[in-house]
Amino acid sequence: DQQVKQNSPSLSVQEGRISILNCDYTNSMFDYFLWYKKYPAEGPTFLISISSIKDKNEDGRFTVFLNKSAKHLSLHIVPSQPGDSAVYFCAASARGGSNYKLTFGKGTLLTVNP
């Protein structure tokens, strides 16, 4: 049962344009969502997070949108840069319990072309 889904295995965009990465979840108990970026041979790097009490969070070029009714979140990168090329993972958790953990999607490979 895949509770966090990233349906696009890959995405290719031009430098300077917007990259939009999508993520869907099924567990209504999730209340904290995160995006990580991963380069080959490195661990995931935290990018941005959002709590379920918000619908938007911005940090520089990165914005995460949360639509709780649709159980959908997205990461917008504007403008996209070649150095953004990496695998992006969406993750979700239900905080406050003894069974706390991060549940990850399978990732989307973003390629930003110069």
Place this chain on the structure above:
Amino acid sequence: EAGVTQSPTHLIKTRGQQVTLRCSPISGHTSVYWYQQALGLGLQFLLWYDEGEERNRGNFPPRFSGRQFPNYSSELNVNALELEDSALYLCASSYSQDQPQHFGDGTRLSIL
């Protein structure tokens, strides 16, 4: 601020052997998490340690175990290694459930 450090970076073992992986969290972080990233399966939660206690465990057999030391560093032990244990093992740490987890670069374990 030093990040999460893991050792060794690479390891080659044979079926049936045992292995110990090590993790040092970011200073001040009391929670340590272990994840497995096998080919094509994404990151799968293994274990969560906080204040020296195991708090949660993922859907893995008992031959996967670990511990957390008083200085909050952690070990992951895998007994009776099987071919499907070949994976990248990632350790993460955080202050609390309300803060993001930060990851190390992992240990690449290959089983021959």
